[in-house]
Amino acid sequence: MSLSTLISLLSLISLLNLSTSTNITQVLSTHPEYSQFNAYLSQTKLADEINTRQTITVLAVTNGALAPLAGKPLSVIKNVLSLHVLLDYFDAKKLHDIPDGSTLSTTLYQTTGNAQNKIGFVNITDLKGGKVGFGSGIPGSKLDSSYSKEIKQVPYNFSVVEISTPIIVPEILDAPSPTSDLNITGLLEKAGCKTFASLLLNTGVLKVYQSSITKGLTVFAPNDEAFKKKGVPDLSKLTNAELVTLLQYHALPSYSPIGSLKSSKDPISTIATNGAGKFDLSVGVAGDSVSLKTGLGDSRIASTVIDSTPFVVFTVDNVLVPKGLTGDSPFPAPTPGPAEAPAPADDSPSPAPSAKAPSPVLSPPAPPSESPNEGPADAPGSESSEDSKADKAAAGEIAPGKIVVFVTVSVGVIVAALVS
Incomplete structure (x- = not known):
């Protein structure tokens, strides 16, 4: 074993011990x-x-x-x-x-x-x-x-x-609790979040926030500039239910100051999360910078407006837009793949939902099959080679010739290896 490898392993052990002892x-x-x-x-x-x-x-x-x-x-x-x-x-x-x-x-x-x-x-x-x-x-x-x-x-x-x-x-x-007579909209307006404050008031979501404070509440308030950025949905085209969900997505039903967010490993449920929709957030940490990940983009926590247990308000740089809020969502979508060629225009009835439609005439030729026993790649009623691979991957099969190895190494094993 090389000296550099030995040093790396010892450093790893030290870090593991340090993380345990500093809790x-x-x-x-x-x-x-x-x-x-x-x-x-x-x-x-x-x-x-x-x-x-x-x-x-x-x-x-x-x-x-x-x-x-x-x-x-x-x-x-x-x-x-x-x-x-x-x-x-x-x-x-x-x-x-x-x-x-x-x-x-x-x-x-x-x-x-x-x-x-x-x-x-x-x-x-x-x-x-x-x-x-x-x-x-x-x-x-x-x-x-x-x-x-x-x-x-x-x-x-x-x-x-x-x-x-x-x-x-x-x-x-002897100081009184700041949450005893709290003006949430006043705090938000003073922090440069007037648009967000107005939306909370007009939709009635403000009352939801106020009723949650005593049990714990964390609010991520987009500043006014955030609503002017490209990709923000046209709020006038959202239904009232969708707008309420969007605003509830900007709050957690728990007290999570910056230290708690930094230690978060799993997705966090928002007030918008319910049985019908799983509107969660993930947290990313880079040094002292903390960002929120929606699945469509990130938003950096810019400042703390108030941190008074069990209530905390942060300003964020971007509007938090959840995936799956609407059926034909106006929100930014992931970059699409290559467009499929249009199906031939004819008056024939559409195939049954369970049947696979034949490949369009204008589609590029499929790659040759890997086995002489396989039929044509895109024959009507059969699966293409690429589709078959995707189905196998989805079913958890491992392609022949591929080896996947899972290794679990404990600190004790590392030390034993070093001693030997």
Whole structure:
């Protein structure tokens, strides 16, 4: 085995181990004293955000210390816990060896765009006697919490440590839930989505959105320029039912912030999905860019209008057009293949649905058959050579001379191979 192959295999094993050990939910699940903290991370979807980042430190708090959060809205709990996710790596050694004895660390809350006056920072200070204190980054704030112990470390990438009490900022803890008196159309209009807001209001879909907020709702709002792009359907030609389906296709019946979307592997059901129509979306991720795939095209998530658990609104660059919305859909279709020659014009009755029509006279000659025992490729009532191949492929048959090999390799097998 070459040295380059050995290095590649070792790198693969390291990546597999890293992906397993950096799942915050799995890490905390083995420590029942953090079960409530872990539950909050899952309910607010912060766990998804944590798992998509590479350099991070989670400041965990025991169940008994979380009393100040009891009864608070999930949106408030999410903001408080966002202060407990540092966008830097800290272990015990680094905490006790802070340059100049004190530092301000950026938190996940700082990335929301709602942080002002250092509210999105945490002050970490090495106190006398080896004690490390934690507090809000707002000048003059007390260091009410302190370092307790290490829980999990993947050096320089992922760390979980326990602190004695949660870091409380009154401006966050006592803030009312933004969804308590929410003006959805006002938010959309301010974000440059006036056309989308007007459609929601005129069709009554706005009421569907409003009734879904408390259970969880994610909205993808096309900006006004998106409705002017080539390929967007003529809305005036859609029936009311089709227009409602189109608008419902722009929302998920669940709370899915950007971290949750990044971790999505399977198609996601929209509000438009029902027994009669499977209107799903797929998610594509390229670095920090997230796009939505409809089957007819992609639309990039451009910005976050509001993210307040359990409600989030994103703007998107293109109108999301689902496949199969109408029978003779005005929506862009996949590129067609070579056009078939027209059938001969005569007055003879059409063949029965189960019978195969003979090839038109003007069609190009079919390729010669591969076996001398085969009849003419396009004889009336028989299948062509290409049709036969397609039917065999559809039936799951494998052509002679073709070998398909499925190989499953575990990490243990790779290691055994390396040792031998």
